[in-house]
Amino acid sequence: MKLATLKDGTRDGQLIVVARDLKTAQVADGIAATLQHALDDWSFIAPQLDEVYERLNLGRGINSFDFDPKNCMAPLPRAYQWADGSSYVNHVELVRKARNAEMPESFWHDPLMYQGGSDDFIGPMDDIALLSDEWGIDFESEIAVVTSDVPMGVKVQHAGEHIRLLMLVNDVSLRNLIPAELAKGFGFFQSKPASSFSPVAITPDELGDAWKDGKVHLPLRSTWNDNLVGQPNAGVDMVFSFPQLITHLCKTRNARAGTIIGSGTVSNKDPKKGYSCIAEKRALEMIANGAAMTEFMKFGDKIRIEMLDKNGKSIFGAIEQSVVEYAKN
Amino acid sequence: MKLATLKDGTRDGQLIVVARDLKTAQVADGIAATLQHALDDWSFIAPQLDEVYERLNLGRGINSFDFDPKNCMAPLPRAYQWADGSSYVNHVELVRKARNAEMPESFWHDPLMYQGGSDDFIGPMDDIALLSDEWGIDFESEIAVVTSDVPMGVKVQHAGEHIRLLMLVNDVSLRNLIPAELAKGFGFFQSKPASSFSPVAITPDELGDAWKDGKVHLPLRSTWNDNLVGQPNAGVDMVFSFPQLITHLCKTRNARAGTIIGSGTVSNKDPKKGYSCIAEKRALEMIANGAAMTEFMKFGDKIRIEMLDKNGKSIFGAIEQSVVEYAKN
Numbered sequence: 153m154k155l156a157t158l159k160d161g162t163r164d165g166q167l168i169v170v171a172r173d174l175k176t177a178q179v180a181d182g183i184a185a186t187l188q189h190a191l192d193d194w195s196f197i198a199p200q201l202d203e204v205y206e207r208l209n210l211g212r213g214i215n216s217f218d219f220d221p222k223n224c225m226a227p228l229p230r231a232y233q234w235a236d237g238s239s240y241v242n243h244v245e246l247v248r249k250a251r252n253a254e255m256p257e258s259f260w261h262d263p264l265m266y267q268g269g270s271d272d273f274i275g276p277m278d279d280i281a282l283l284s285d286e287w288g289i290d291f292e293s294e295i296a297v298v299t300s301d302v303p304m305g306v307k308v309q310h311a312g313e314h315i316r317l318l319m320l321v322n323d324v325s326l327r328n329l330i331p332a333e334l335a336k337g338f339g340f341f342q343s344k345p346a347s348s349f350s351p352v353a354i355t356p357d358e359l360g361d362a363w364k365d366g367k368v369h370l371p372l373r374s375t376w377n378d379n380l381v382g383q384p385n386a387g388v389d390m391v392f393s394f395p396q397l398i399t400h401l402c403k404t405r406n407a408r409a410g411t412i413i414g415s416g417t418v419s420n421k422d423p424k425k426g427y428s429c430i431a432e433k434r435a436l437e438m439i440a441n442g443a444a445m446t447e448f449m450k451f452g453d454k455i456r457i458e459m460l461d462k463n464g465k466s467i468f469g470a471i472e473q474s475v476v477e478y479a480k481n
Numbered sequence: 482m483k484l485a486t487l488k489d490g491t492r493d494g495q496l497i498v499v500a501r502d503l504k505t506a507q508v509a510d511g512i513a514a515t516l517q518h519a520l521d522d523w524s525f526i527a528p529q530l531d532e533v534y535e536r537l538n539l540g541r542g543i544n545s546f547d548f549d550p551k552n553c554m555a556p557l558p559r560a561y562q563w564a565d566g567s568s569y570v571n572h573v574e575l576v577r578k579a580r581n582a583e584m585p586e587s588f589w590h591d592p593l594m595y596q597g598g599s600d601d602f603i604g605p606m607d608d609i610a611l612l613s614d615e616w617g618i619d620f621e622s623e624i625a626v627v628t629s630d631v632p633m634g635v636k637v638q639h640a641g642e643h644i645r646l647l648m649l650v651n652d653v654s655l656r657n658l659i660p661a662e663l664a665k666g667f668g669f670f671q672s673k674p675a676s677s678f679s680p681v682a683i684t685p686d687e688l689g690d691a692w693k694d695g696k697v698h699l700p701l702r703s704t705w706n707d708n709l710v711g712q713p714n715a716g717v718d719m720v721f722s723f724p725q726l727i728t729h730l731c732k733t734r735n736a737r738a739g740t741i742i743g744s745g746t747v748s749n750k751d752p753k754k755g756y757s758c759i760a761e762k763r764a765l766e767m768i769a770n771g772a773a774m775t776e777f778m779k780f781g782d783k784i785r786i787e788m789l790d791k792n793g794k795s796i797f798g799a800i801e802q803s804v805v806e807y808a809k810n
Binding site for chain 1: 492521559560561562564567585587588591593594595596597598599600601610611612616632633634655658663664665666667668669670671672674675729730732733734735736737738739740807809
């Protein structure tokens with residue numbers, strides 16, 4: 153099943169069901185007004201949404217319309233939790249190596265995770281509006297899951313049962329603010345502005361064989377200013393699976409329905425696969441040449457993040473955004 | 482105006498208006514079902530709630546009932562953002578001094594703030610349920626504000642206008658998990674389980690003269706196992722006011738309605754005022770005797786957090802909780 157949220161002037165938008173080929177959609181009228189509502193009562197609501205989905209795929213939608221990701225908010229325009237892991241430890245190791253910092257061995261078996269802001273997500277084709285492009289604006293292409301209620305202390309063998317949906321994320325980062333912020337010891341805050349999500353959230357079954365061991369075994373494509381800069385396989389070099397990330401999150405607390413958990417920047421050890429964030433490219437340059445050449449994003453830059461299935465069809469639709477100067481009122 | 486949220490079996494509860502003396506309450510029927518709903522459309526809804534409040538204070542409530550904080554959820558049982566500052570820098574300095582770590586001078590002019598989980602808050606009289614009391618369970622008595630929408634880059638002179646409500650918080654901390662977690666560099670995560678809030682959220686005007694310069698000038702009382710252990714004045718030694726914390730939060734992002742921002746553990750330089758978290762008591766012991774004597778909370782321990790007005794009346798109602806072992810299903 154594929155779901156999205158239409159801009160309708162409200163804070164949470166209007167839940168719509170989107171056909172598998174992303175060509176048509178239908179309002180989830182009378183079933184659930186918002187995606188959060190659907191997640192709050194999933195076992196009752198999901199089967200009804202699935203019926204709409206099946207009819208839509210057969211071309212028998214009722215009052216269906218052309219699906220246009222420009223009219224979409226993030227699937228969850230605001231959420232009660234957004235926690236981002238750092239599962240591709242290769243990425244962490246590279247970035248550290250570039251600044252001559254050794255990576256603790258524990259990073260290979262104890263996930264890094266930070267709590268992000270979740271009150272103001274950006275739609276898939278909406279601008280990334282910031283006050284300055286001196287902050288070192290970077291994209292981070294990731295995959296995220298959305299969970300049901302998960303009890304504290306959940307075991308890893310049960311954690312995967314709580315995954316309801318998957319999305320793509322652009323976890324926008326302000327690299328030049330990170331060193332001073334992390335030095336304070338409280339983690340990321342100002343260096344992690346609002347994140348953006350793919351037009352469509354999908355149930356795991358949509359991935360078929362590509363969903364295995366709690367990982368997505370397909371390349372994630374990042375295109376920066378019309379250049380394909382990365383296509384690492386998200387199933388390769390992912391040290392912590394999504395069930396492991398859920399277990400980490402729930403060690404000391406429950407997670408409630410609609411919790412979003414990110415994979416961290418997708419990164420393969422094979423350098424031919426390119427990069428999913430500029431910081432990694434710069435780290436490779438530092439290691440090779442002693443200096444980073446590639447600059448961070450400037451106002452006017454564009455970023456496109458997408459995942460294609462084996463037949464070259466877009467699964468989630470594309471995150472496709474420009475970085476612009478924030479217009480003060 | 483005083484508002485609370487009644488347990489009604491739903492995730493967000495039922496918004497109620499509570500009389501100033503906390504004795505009676507009335508459902509906000511037909512005005513707003515939930516506190517988040519009221520905050521989403523505050524300028525339209527607040528005047529209607531205020532009318533109910535005024536009638537209730539005159540003993541003219543309609544279908545009013547006895548107010549019982551046992552039946553309350555947190556005013557916002559789940560929220561889209563919970564960010565906690567560390568405004569009482571004295572507290573930070575003490576805790577660092579105890580472990581022979583110098584505090585950077587910048588901490589006096591650049592606020593510490595971390596992003597907390599906001600999907601699963603604990604009601605004012607509900608248990609703090611955790612899997613282990615070997616984790617170093619500590620209370621942290623704080624004040625928090627709830628904001629309206631705040632634009633990115635808001636100036637400090639305008640930030641205060643966005644404060645809609647105030648509450649008390651118990652920012653439960655797991656002290657024994659903190660050192661290893663902070664050493665990883667990504668900030669708090671597992672060491673900050675679910676937080677608890679006072680029964681009632683109030684508009685700033687309820688504080689009268691005690692609300693000045695974006696600070697609450699009244700003692701915050703912490704009673705641990707029936708011993709009053711702290712009553713520091715929240716208006717004294719608060720280095721960063723709430724407007725300053727809002728400005729810090731909004732440097733690189735908007736904050737959306739219902740954002741909760743905490744003051745950090747209230748702490749006065751005057752040691753006679755006691756402590757608002759056990760870590761501070763232990764820090765003082767370390768500095769004085771080279772060893773901490775006071776142990777963290779164990780299952781069965783109780784904590785009460787309350788603020789009284791000049792006439793000794795409770796303003797927010799009390800947070801009054803027991804620490805218990807989490808019951809696995």
